[in-house]
Amino acid sequence: MFKPSAIFIDLDHTSLDARVNNKSVFSEKNRKAIIEINKEIPVVISTGRGLTSATKEIIDSVNLNSYVLWNGAKVVVDNEEVFLKEIPQEIALEIFDEIAKFKSVMVLNSDFKNQSYFAWKSLRFVLKLLRFDSLKKYDEFDRESTIFKFIVFDLRKEKLFKIRKHLEEKFGNFVTITESGNKNNILEISAKGVSKASGNKIFCEHKNIDVTRAIHLGDAMNDASCVGVLGKTIAFANASDAFKKVADEVLPYTYENAGLARFLEQFKK
Template identity: 30%
Template structure:
């Protein structure tokens, strides 16, 4: 039988169960319905998580829940195969500092390496809102120190024009860095080779799977980098308009209430 890989995004795609309050959404776990659909696939299929999240305990718990040892994190800046880190792409520190300085000058809120427990915010009013609605602690710009490797930087703001301008600034001034406006109110910055598309090609090569026999299921522009690299880019019904315009397939299901399981069933029965 032909070996196939289904790469799945997490937020807005696979995570449809609420277990705690978050900054951008409250869905932080995978439902039994989604997990069962993955585990009941034929043996020639492998499901691999491909996410912008950090390689922390929460992610490892999700990976383990689907019985996998392979996954992609930080949008491709990190790749794990057989529970071993095989790729780690960092942003050069001097350039990371320039980008962070730009964010500070334009009052953008900052998250380094997807660490949701360390959110740097200038506005005391916005800090109060984050704490009130999510119970997350925030920090001032002054407390930020760049001592370790930076693989991914996220900026967010209620002013979507600031985000749009920041994306343009970074992509126009740093050749080896890419900024993606993954949502109208936030953006993600990584090394230019840290893209889900490149990471998934690498994963296919290492696992001996033809990329044309693989699928990627997502919902935002960081999933768009898989287009024309992986066999089919499938996006959920709740996906952003920009990535829907690029997708090979727009699924008729929202991520909520086991939407991913329905897409997986369609793939299994050759409906996609």
């Protein structure tokens, strides 16, 4: 493979291959590989996550000061926020109300701990098993909130398809909607024009880096926006089937057991 101008890495199911205190973290092999490669080639986290304390700990553990969050809605370069784009508030409120009609789970700004909403608190125990730490009822939503990203969950995939179709027809001019999860069973909604590809490109522009020689590693369809924009978009073997079909390359191994370090090995001097 060509020597990339930058390496963008997703977090969950791509590079976070270990667990400590019930939190996803880099294995020591991945952590050391990122730090070493970053000395020669910029390594940038590009994730759907927001900057929670847990995500900040992950970033700090590898000494990185540039990252792309909320699928491109927030871009930080050399510890400076260079891009931030929220969903227009009026549109965000309408989207919240439309999703509520379907009685599906919503997480705002990727904040599972504080901004998870659902119709019935009676299902709290079941949903906590699915990572929802503090479930709130729809009517507890603060309508003055600034929203950068919606995550929409539903156990019925056909229902998610209906939600996506409905939202695209009603709000397609204002938002970007993509799927994520290894079974494409999650919807993610950001402002129009916002994607991991756009966020990665903004980083490259600020660093005067050729984006067509950059690479992106991921596992889901929210990584697919990078295809045709970056030089190469790469999927691990555990990636969703839909993403593997469009990725430029599919690795023969999964992200587990330091799969990222294994991939980065080729770029060591």
